Amino acid sequence: MRRPGICRKKPPMEPYKHTVKYYETDRMGFTHHSNYIRWMEEARIDFLDQLGWSYQKLEEAGILSPVIATECRYRRSTTFPDTVSISVSVEEFRGVRLRLNYVMTNEENAVVCEAASEHCFIGKDGKILNLKKEYPAFYELLIQLVRPA
Amino acid sequence: MRRPGICRKKPPMEPYKHTVKYYETDRMGFTHHSNYIRWMEEARIDFLDQLGWSYQKLEEAGILSPVIATECRYRRSTTFPDTVSISVSVEEFRGVRLRLNYVMTNEENAVVCEAASEHCFIGKDGKILNLKKEYPAFYELLIQLVRPA
Amino acid sequence: MRRPGICRKKPPMEPYKHTVKYYETDRMGFTHHSNYIRWMEEARIDFLDQLGWSYQKLEEAGILSPVIATECRYRRSTTFPDTVSISVSVEEFRGVRLRLNYVMTNEENAVVCEAASEHCFIGKDGKILNLKKEYPAFYELLIQLVRPA
Amino acid sequence: MRRPGICRKKPPMEPYKHTVKYYETDRMGFTHHSNYIRWMEEARIDFLDQLGWSYQKLEEAGILSPVIATECRYRRSTTFPDTVSISVSVEEFRGVRLRLNYVMTNEENAVVCEAASEHCFIGKDGKILNLKKEYPAFYELLIQLVRPA
Numbered sequence: 362m363r364r365p366g367i368c369r370k371k372p373p374m375e376p377y378k379h380t381v382k383y384y385e386t387d388r389m390g391f392t393h394h395s396n397y398i399r400w401m402e403e404a405r406i407d408f409l410d411q412l413g414w415s416y417q418k419l420e421e422a423g424i425l426s427p428v429i430a431t432e433c434r435y436r437r438s439t440t441f442p443d444t445v446s447i448s449v450s451v452e453e454f455r456g457v458r459l460r461l462n463y464v465m466t467n468e469e470n471a472v473v474c475e476a477a478s479e480h481c482f483i484g485k486d487g488k489i490l491n492l493k494k495e496y497p498a499f500y501e502l503l504i505q506l507v508r509p510a
Numbered sequence: 511m512r513r514p515g516i517c518r519k520k521p522p523m524e525p526y527k528h529t530v531k532y533y534e535t536d537r538m539g540f541t542h543h544s545n546y547i548r549w550m551e552e553a554r555i556d557f558l559d560q561l562g563w564s565y566q567k568l569e570e571a572g573i574l575s576p577v578i579a580t581e582c583r584y585r586r587s588t589t590f591p592d593t594v595s596i597s598v599s600v601e602e603f604r605g606v607r608l609r610l611n612y613v614m615t616n617e618e619n620a621v622v623c624e625a626a627s628e629h630c631f632i633g634k635d636g637k638i639l640n641l642k643k644e645y646p647a648f649y650e651l652l653i654q655l656v657r658p659a
Numbered sequence: 660m661r662r663p664g665i666c667r668k669k670p671p672m673e674p675y676k677h678t679v680k681y682y683e684t685d686r687m688g689f690t691h692h693s694n695y696i697r698w699m700e701e702a703r704i705d706f707l708d709q710l711g712w713s714y715q716k717l718e719e720a721g722i723l724s725p726v727i728a729t730e731c732r733y734r735r736s737t738t739f740p741d742t743v744s745i746s747v748s749v750e751e752f753r754g755v756r757l758r759l760n761y762v763m764t765n766e767e768n769a770v771v772c773e774a775a776s777e778h779c780f781i782g783k784d785g786k787i788l789n790l791k792k793e794y795p796a797f798y799e800l801l802i803q804l805v806r807p808a
Numbered sequence: 809m810r811r812p813g814i815c816r817k818k819p820p821m822e823p824y825k826h827t828v829k830y831y832e833t834d835r836m837g838f839t840h841h842s843n844y845i846r847w848m849e850e851a852r853i854d855f856l857d858q859l860g861w862s863y864q865k866l867e868e869a870g871i872l873s874p875v876i877a878t879e880c881r882y883r884r885s886t887t888f889p890d891t892v893s894i895s896v897s898v899e900e901f902r903g904v905r906l907r908l909n910y911v912m913t914n915e916e917n918a919v920v921c922e923a924a925s926e927h928c929f930i931g932k933d934g935k936i937l938n939l940k941k942e943y944p945a946f947y948e949l950l951i952q953l954v955r956p957a
Contacts, residue, residue: 386835395547535686
């Protein structure tokens, strides 16, 4: 049960923008597919920044958040110097495993890639963190962001 | 129907070896997760080489084989200068979409990553190739390599 | 001799900003030194954009501008998520070989890297271009930007 | 003065081989120039391995060897799947700053890149190491490898 008086409004999240670099293309003429995995990290870091829980803040608190899985479905090619917009959302989180979704669109608003990543949170002792107990504010924030199924 | 007398034996495939580079690590101390996607490409290229259908041969024949999806599940961390063995197998192929599987193990033979990639084949005209019709030898080879479910 | 009435004012060039990505760090904890070479490209592309001669415009005109040399002197380390400002200037150009200089500073305005790159211009025929003859406006612009010795 | 009876023979150094990866090419069709900086690291690591002073051994001893400068002169383009041979030699070392030279050749034995890197050695306290005093065996080895001017 949620206490009354606490603001339940989800923060309005801005998509992350990445302009394709020349060095991200390969000789097929398009962005090499491995770069989308890197853009997911950029977008995730920006997402956490917007939530007020930056990677830096997490690292300073001794929290590591390793990637345990990634998935990418490439829909359309991109190339230098396209600008790709990446929207991040929380697909699943019950306290341990965080699953994020990414929708990447080009300047014509066409989907170029749909992706997902999974993470856990590890504390200073190298053990998986119980966020609910140890970082309840962060836990609540993530829970609140889970998209309705 | 297959003609009798043709050797049906699958070629014995060697795993691909990749030694983690210093520049592939990140400040968490381990291999950055995006590199596994690149190693999959290295292993796939080696796999096709072993089959006698190198990327170069494909490119010279005007065949492009874009990546349409990737999936990675990271099981254990690796770091410089670990050597990772990557075994590639054909999970699915019926003529259009090729789905490959990758099992990556470390020097202790522990699985560090399980992955998959999906590909199609595109001809000089930019259209999806009917491999069975246009490259029957390559088609047969891939069909033959599909792992029994 | 320059004709009177033509504006000789150098365009005011804005430094290029790059925020260090997590994946650009290595296990020493800092930005891997190879990334500065990539940032030079990003800054150079931005520089040409500001001059009105974007890479794209050059590529569409059939002009390639390969890198023939790079030099980097690393003064201070950087790491995620530092923002690096990169100022580009023309050190030398007499018509064939373009030598650019780069000064990279951190948020405290301390120099983190001093660098240079050399380029030539190649036309559709694969031969070195005589910019003065074939692209006099671009030639003039570059000549004008050469820093006084 | 060197004591008699100590073997002064320089170890026979093998060139390092790197096969260009598909993902190392860019849309110009060739290897992106930033990769040569990474190959220099690969070759340097191999060079130190051959000398019996691997990066790992250095790191375990608490010695860091940051790159303080790099230079590359690109002579010929390379592309996937060329194999590049990289010969490393010690250009200069008097005890503090190590300057290495790299000559990279293609399969036709033509020089594709000439390069150099400069390094210092830093101890556990973050200060520049006096190798002669603290690691005399390593110091002697490097001094012995300096190419005659």
